[in-house]
Amino acid sequence: MQTGTGPQIQSRPTLPSFDSKIIMAKESGSPTVPIEEPPKSWAVAIAETLRVLYENLALLLTGYQHQFNPPPPTFSEEHVGTLTGKVFVVTGGSSGIGKELASALYSLGGKVYVLARNQEKTEGVFGEIRSAHPTPQAGAELKFVAIELSDLRSVRAAADAFTAAEQRLDVLFLNAGVAHHAGQTRTAQGLEWHVGVNTVAAFALQEALEPVLARTAAAAKAAGAVRVVWAASVLVDWFAPVNGVRLDMLARPERYPKVATNYALSKTANWFLAAASARRRGGRNGVVYVAGNPGSYRTDVWRSAPGYVKDTFWWLLREQQRSHVTYLWMGFSDEVTMQDAVAGRYAICDGRWHPNPRPSVVQGMKPVEEGGTGYADVFYDQCVGAVKEHVRISPLREKTETLRGLRQRKQAEQAACD
Numbered sequence: 001m002q003t004g005t006g007p008q009i010q011s012r013p014t015l016p017s018f019d020s021k022i023i024m025a026k027e028s029g030s031p032t033v034p035i036e037e038p039p040k041s042w043a044v045a046i047a048e049t050l051r052v053l054y055e056n057l058a059l060l061l062t063g064y065q066h067q068f069n070p071p072p073p074t075f076s077e078e079h080v081g082t083l084t085g086k087v088f089v090v091t092g093g094s095s096g097i098g099k100e101l102a103s104a105l106y107s108l109g110g111k112v113y114v115l116a117r118n119q120e121k122t123e124g125v126f127g128e129i130r131s132a133h134p135t136p137q138a139g140a141e142l143k144f145v146a147i148e149l150s151d152l153r154s155v156r157a158a159a160d161a162f163t164a165a166e167q168r169l170d171v172l173f174l175n176a177g178v179a180h181h182a183g184q185t186r187t188a189q190g191l192e193w194h195v196g197v198n199t200v201a202a203f204a205l206q207e208a209l210e211p212v213l214a215r216t217a218a219a220a221k222a223a224g225a226v227r228v229v230w231a232a233s234v235l236v237d238w239f240a241p242v243n244g245v246r247l248d249m250l251a252r253p254e255r256y257p258k259v260a261t262n263y264a265l266s267k268t269a270n271w272f273l274a275a276a277s278a279r280r281r282g283g284r285n286g287v288v289y290v291a292g293n294p295g296s297y298r299t300d301v302w303r304s305a306p307g308y309v310k311d312t313f314w315w316l317l318r319e320q321q322r323s324h325v326t327y328l329w330m331g332f333s334d335e336v337t338m339q340d341a342v343a344g345r346y347a348i349c350d351g352r353w354h355p356n357p358r359p360s361v362v363q364g365m366k367p368v369e370e371g372g373t374g375y376a377d378v379f380y381d382q383c384v385g386a387v388k389e390h391v392r393i394s395p396l397r398e399k400t401e402t403l404r405g406l407r408q409r410k411q412a413e414q415a416a417c418d
């Protein structure tokens with residue numbers, strides 16, 4: 001635990017300059033969590049926009065190859081092997097990439113819980129999967145559990161239904177997501193829809209299932225076999241702001257009316273939550289948390305996107321049949337280790353590490369102690385605050401102690417100046 005005593009204070013790196021300007025307004029869990037973006041002058045705002053453009057130009061040179069036309073996958077079903085006796089959760093397995101993943105896990109003998117909102121549609125998908133794999137490996141099962149991700153009460157109920165039925169969970173695939181959502185703009189808890197559904201609800205589910213994940217990891221023969229896989233997007237590269245997320249996007253949804261921006265923010269937030277979860281817990285509970293872009297495919301995720309968006313990008317997208325291979329790599333490959341997760345590495349299609357994530361986003365992902373700006377850690381604590389009424393947060397709080405240490409250090413520095 002970091003206590004912020006005298007000698008340690010002097011040996012610590014100086015906090016980034018914005019830090020002192022963050023408005024520490026709300027207690028959420030143990031740490032004080034900023035709910036406002038630090039105020040910015042016009043000059044800083046313009047400099048940040050130019051930086052995003054510059055970083056995107058650099059990415060353009062490699063981005064198409066990396067994220068739309070990747071080399072053939074080196075990891076697929078035959079590398080996973082049999083999944084008999086293992087249990088999986090796939091959110092959003094009623095459609096698109098989640099459906100392909102559920103099908104692959106089932107064919108290999110996995111017991112697959114699909115958490116989805118439409119039972120009739122999901123049962124129809126189960127029928128298709130069973131027809132496609134009439135003789136799956138032993139133990140294969142498909143189970144439906146209802147979940148409505150726009151309401152954290154439903155997330156709690158789904159987690160309870162799962163844990164009442166199962167003693168183990170090998171990989172939690174947090175796949176469900178929505179883009180360009182049209183209609184209702186706020187979730188039941190008043191969050192912006194994309195961030196609420198794609199990010200905060202997924203985090204709530206992860207936290208509710210943490211005890212069963214940790215138990216499975218403790219009993220597992222192989223280290224790093226129990227994982228949580230988070231869905232991000234190529235738009236993390238394109239649209240994320242400097243530092244990746246906005247610190248007021250949970251508390252001030254009215255400031256975020258643009259659905260395309262919100263989708264990108266939610267997906268970057270997913271990466272940040274995976275990285276922060278790994279850092280805070282990884283070494284202790286044995287669960288590997290990893291995020292990445294599964295690749296870009298012609299699925300229903302674009303159902304509400306305006307025509308001009310679809311017309312512009314449709315030719316870049318691939319058919320969905322093999323869309324699950326990145327998830328297979330993230331969920332099962334030995335190339336994904338606890339060290340990678342704790343370092344916050346980011347996966348891309350079709351099963352590789354991102355060779356050049358945007359530096360200003362990586363900076364937001366990294367904690368202050370490692371030279372980053374600590375946005376991921378602050379956002380993590382905000383999410384704890386957002387979900388704690390609905391799910392119990394596991395008591396591993398090493399990072400919280402560090403944040404408290406930072407605050408104490410700042411107070412000590414201030415006292416020294418006075």
Ligand SMILES: NC(=O)c1ccc[n+]([C@@H]2O[C@H](COP(=O)([O-])OP(=O)(O)OC[C@H]3O[C@@H](n4cnc5c(N)ncnc54)[C@H](OP(=O)(O)O)[C@@H]3O)[C@@H](O)[C@H]2O)c1
Pocket residue numbers: 091092093094095096097098116117118121147148149150175176177178179197231232233234293294295296297298299300301302317
């Ligand atoms: N397709 C791409 O090009 C692409 C690229 C990068 C990342 N991704 C990510 O990959 C993941 C899967 O997307 P996809 O392309 O397979 O899209 P999809 O076919 O639309 O599947 C999305 C799944 O999420 C579920 N879902 C959406 N809102 C929900 C809610 N409020 N409550 C419960 N479930 C909800 C959907 O349920 P219903 O079936 O009931 O609608 C569906 O099962 C998403 O996280 C997406 O952001 C996709």
